[in-house]
Amino acid sequence: MFDTIFSSILTNGTFTGSELAISTLASLVCGLIIAGAYMIKNRCSRSFLITLILLPSIVELVIILVNGNIGAGVAVAGAFSLVRFRSAPGRGQEITGIFLAMAAGLATGMGYVGVAILFSLLISGINLLLNLTDLNSDAKGMKTLKITVPENLDYEGKFDDIFKRYLKSYTYEEVRTTNMGSLYRITLSVLLKDNVSTKDFIDDLRTGNGNLDISLGRMIDSMDSL
Numbered sequence: 001m002f003d004t005i006f007s008s009i010l011t012n013g014t015f016t017g018s019e020l021a022i023s024t025l026a027s028l029v030c031g032l033i034i035a036g037a038y039m040i041k042n043r044c045s046r047s048f049l050i051t052l053i054l055l056p057s058i059v060e061l062v063i064i065l066v067n068g069n070i071g072a073g074v075a076v077a078g079a080f081s082l083v084r085f086r087s088a089p090g091r092g093q094e095i096t097g098i099f100l101a102m103a104a105g106l107a108t109g110m111g112y113v114g115v116a117i118l119f120s121l122l123i124s125g126i127n128l129l130l131n132l133t134d135l136n137s138d139a140k141g142m143k144t145l146k147i148t149v150p151e152n153l154d155y156e157g158k159f160d161d162i163f164k165r166y167l168k169s170y171t172y173e174e175v176r177t178t179n180m181g182s183l184y185r186i187t188l189s190v191l192l193k194d195n196v197s198t199k200d201f202i203d204d205l206r207t208g209n210g211n212l213d214i215s216l217g218r219m220i221d222s223m224d225s226l
Contacts (some may be wrong), residue, residue: 010111015064019111023064026113027056030104030120037124038097041131052097056105056116063109096127145170145188147205148178148212155186159208166201168193183212190216 009019031053039049100123107116149155155175163170167190174187192201198216205214 006112006115008111009113010064010067015067015111020064022113023060023108023111024057026116027060027105027108028053030108030116031056031101033117033120033124034097034101034104037128038093040128042093044094048094048097052101055098055101056108059102059105060109063106067110093127100124142189142191144173144215144217145190146213146215147186147188147209148214149184149186149209150212151177151182151184153184153209155184159205162201162204162208163190166193166196166204167191 009022015023034056035049035052038044038052100120104116104120107113107119147155147159149158170188170190172186172188176185176187177183178185192198202214202216206212
């Protein structure tokens, strides 16, 4: 009985209407599992969730139709590669979700319905568990600090005393010129100490940068991209 989970419902490269219906239904179930687990602890758009739900079914139909046809299989591989170069880079977990959805579609397209559902449950469960355990929790508290300073200000070491009072850690990420080169904009990744006043922190920074623009916000998404 247990071995039947790992066997294919398709034989000899042919399929019936009932087999197609079972494979498609299993693909939709896998998509719902993957999307449901992804949305619990991640920010995502409605469009991306719909993509995760429907992608296994689309891949499943393509694999069923090209099963046993080498020429069609090569053409499909070329089409999938074009999709990659037409897509914008995504965050690590977005790419993982897409690959998992495609893997589920490949499995159901080859008739391994039990394997697809079991694998989707396993990987989605592990992904959810890792998110719930707050892995690398310090990184979740990281913020992006941007300080604008005049071009004649020696900013290196200028704010170190303030940083030591308010921050657990900080890293210089970028320095760029702005306003026709008359200003510098410094970007840092910072981790605030517990129970510090954000207003006091920014007010102290303003005394050192001539009251120019300062912004403090969440960590930029590009830090989580692949």
